[in-house]
Amino acid sequence: MMKPLLVLSSLLILAACGGGSQPQQSQPAPATPVQTEENAAPANPVLSDLGTQGKSLYESNCAACHYLDKKLIGPALQGANSRYEEAWLIKFIKNSQAMIKAGDPLAKQVYEDNNRMVMNSNEHLSDDEIKSILVYIKEAGN
Numbered sequence: 001m002m003k004p005l006l007v008l009s010s011l012l013i014l015a016a017c018g019g020g021s022q023p024q025q026s027q028p029a030p031a032t033p034v035q036t037e038e039n040a041a042p043a044n045p046v047l048s049d050l051g052t053q054g055k056s057l058y059e060s061n062c063a064a065c066h067y068l069d070k071k072l073i074g075p076a077l078q079g080a081n082s083r084y085e086e087a088w089l090i091k092f093i094k095n096s097q098a099m100i101k102a103g104d105p106l107a108k109q110v111y112e113d114n115n116r117m118v119m120n121s122n123e124h125l126s127d128d129e130i131k132s133i134l135v136y137i138k139e140a141g142n
């Protein structure tokens with residue numbers, strides 16, 4: 001019955017000093033976990049390679065009009081991946097005005113909801129490039 005307890009308390013001691021290499025004198029494990037810089041939440045989201053590629057495309061093509069978390073000229077993009085289908089997003093981002101003129105009900109709705117503000121077209125971006133921007137939005141804001 002003693003062994004699991006011993007293992008547990010040495011784990012606690014290890015965790016409390018961040019797995020540091022200094023040998024520990026026999027101290028009782030602290031009652032509350034110690035908040036160290038290592039276990040604090042990261043300030044920046046961890047991005048995949050695709051998300052990193054998307055971030056730079058986002059910064060050069062989208063950031064002038066969009067924040068992730070609040071409205072700028074266009075709406076906040078956080079959550080766009082769950083609000084719309086990927087295929088719809090790719091088409092809209094490439095040329096929203098063409099979709100609006102063709103009568104796509106969702107595109108017309110977005111346009112009306114944003115005081116008929118025109119989003120520029122992005123025909124120069126490939127589907128894969130737009131997908132990487134969507135990955136970035138997902139990883140940075142969801």
Ligand code: HEC
Pocket residue numbers: 058061062063064065066073074075076077080083089093096107110111114116117118119120122133
């Ligand atoms: C010139 C400003 C401008 C730029 C640049 C721009 N957008 Fe927009 N965006 C808008 C506006 C305005 C709207 C809403 C009105 C509309 O439909 O045109 C919008 C709407 C959207 C929507 C729909 C959001 C929702 O929740 O309804 C998405 C998604 C979007 N933009 C993505 C992008 C992406 C990705 C880029 C970069 C490739 C981009 N936009 C670049 C102005 C811009």
